[in-house]
Amino acid sequence: MMVVSLRCNLVFTCLLIIFIETLDSRLFDVEYAELYHDIHAVGSFRDGGVYYLFHATSDKARLIMYGQTFLYSSFSYGNTINDIYVEKFRRSDEEIIGITICSQFSFNRFVKMYFCLLDGNWFPTTSEDKNSFVGGPLNLQMDMERWEVHPIIDARIIMRGNAAILYYIGNEQPDNRESTRSQLWADDGNFLISPIYNFEKISRLSGDLPSSLIAPITSFYQNLNENTMTITLDKTGNREYVLKVVHANTKCGQSRNIITDLPKIGVNAPNLVANRSQNIVIDIAEAYFQPSNMVIFCRFKRGGWTYYQHSILPIHEVNDMDIKVIDSDTHTVIYHNTDDEFITYIEVFFHRRTKMRYVVVNIKRLVEPGIDTLNIYEFKSGTTQQYVKVEPTNVRYVQEILCTIYNDSRA
Template sequence: MKFAVGRQMSLVVILLAFSINTSAIILDIKDEINIPGAEIYYGRFKDRGIYKLFYSNDNSITAIKYGEQMVGSVLYRRPTPVDIYVQEYKRGDIRIISVHIYNSRSNKLYSSSYYHIQDEHCYLTTRDRKINFVGNVVYLEVDVHSEKVHPLVKKVGNGDYNIWKSLTASYGDYRKALRLRFNNEKHVLNPILHIENTSARSAPPNALFGLFARVKWKPGDKVIKVWIRRGRFLTPLSIRIPPTVNNIFKPRNITRMPYYFRDLASHFQPVIPIHLVIDISSHEVNTPYLIIMANLERGQWLYTQYTVVPLVDQLFLSHMVVNSHVNSELYRVRENEFVSHVELFKNSDSRIQYVVVNVTKYINHSLPPYRITTEIKRLYKLYCMDGNWGYLDLTDSITDEYLDILYNIPVDGSDVVLSDLIDPLRPS
């Protein structure tokens, strides 16, 4: 079913006239700034989709629209309060909008509808169409400094700690919130915003990205406890913000879990690798094997770490590091090695960007200890030539003193040695 714009405009005029006479409100979800009495929550879904939830229990709302498009039945004034949930799923120029209206007291569903908006037209659609567009997983944004949380997230205090949980059917006290959950749909906590208070207003917010079912956080603490969802199982993991010692930032792996890499001969069945692509141009995480700690502001630099979570033997993982934005492949693992984490250094005063790929290599020997581990740091610099962007591999042309500069960053940005990094590593 398709609604003509002219018909919609007429209906809007009628509704506006009605609202003037009865103090009613038309909820326009396109105008986020001027939505009276509505709470707004954000998230993401697959392929860089953007998710929003608008929630209101204002009984004076009589209609819901998106700009000039009517999305939702006209609501007459009811003697009992209602809960209105409007969810918007956007990718590109396509929007799928769902509208659910419940009786606040009895939990009775008054109406449920789905709409497809594209090219200034609004079409009725179905929940199956929404699922095909969105997928089975929605990532719910959590701001650790906000008192408000998405209806499908539970926040509790435990002394100095706060814990956020993605609600499941086992939380009987939250039956009213669970009416937004349908079969085969999953919600995970991602990203976790403002994990520390050091970012300036002009900088992008620091955040933790991953498939989290639960997060435990204490203000000012450098350790964040997370539970990663992997199928039906939850794996606890402690994430550590890299330390600052005597005003010097010391980057290191944010997880302390050991990595295992067994010899291929020890497996009785053929190894089928899990392909893990680490895309340093994106913060999207759709696998339990990756966590991203992004945008730590340290002196003149923004630091981001892409960490491989050691949930399985690394022999089963096939790692590749890319930048899809500039269509560049930096590194692909070779035999008897794996990538533990990738570090991204962006200079806030220039367009300079360095990438360090941390590789662990196993070398077999005929004598004890039989296998020797070698840690290799592969360094890359972003460059532009004739309008084409790419990465220059500096691994074989650098000395340790240059890496020492990146791994000893003054947090106040006052040490001029950072600017010296620009020239020694510039290709001749």
């Protein structure tokens, strides 16, 4: 009898171990999900908030836990295989988890739930509380070299001279197609596409950090033949803005604004800088945290240089814009526009080998908007780090700098 009992206990123990291992393989732990699961999408939101989206299926994620806390079980669905999307919203020690379960065949049928962390415990919460926690638009990263994007980003083919793929935020417009998953987030949050990585082929080949485009984008498409990208922006309706990607081999001394649209110049007399309502700070040290009325091209490879451009969108009248250019790393105000001018765009050049750095401020006069001027600032890293203006009287030195930074092909 003792032998039979030992054998029964051994069989029971083996079955228990198999059950636990099977269950463990179907357990999705949200606490450390970004370490152990493939991240489907990444984003950011106000005040340093970070967003992750994970995708699983109910046959692979039977239990969803946060550490030791149970959040959701798919056992009630039996053998039906459903898609599961797990969202993680985190800012400092605060966190909200979203779980969406939907049929793989009809995305109009789904269940969504949110949980918030309060005093070390998880409690159910609402979509409204989640949106309040995010506190504004959620910026979704998009990599043009990855086929996976957030399901809220829809795509369709359009004809604009040539066929192009239009990518757009799909949750704010009705769409009855059974194939789109963006409706899982219908009226649930404000999403933007930013930054967009690897959209420019020349920098893409360098093997270094990818180039990127930063703006409050709601849709975009590329015309590769013309080297342009057309975008629409948050809170500007369906108006399209055309961006011209800077070529690799620009002529000596040639500069060009990436925004092809003309600035909005008011008919009234310019306001004094102190009375202008649009106060814009361009921080060349913090490219990813900028005002919403700007487009930023980051990390373009141009010979031995890494190139950045901060360009003002033609949304507001320029004679009502007060623009200051700073470097928060060195606590320096590089330039502040005067009463009779406006800044169109800023260029930053950093040489990867010599570490030389230049900032070029492109300016137009309000009284003669067709006339372009520019100020060049050279970074000096001696005992005190500062930006020194290259005086226009030193014509030869200015020409040498322009030839170097606009036409240098050295690696």
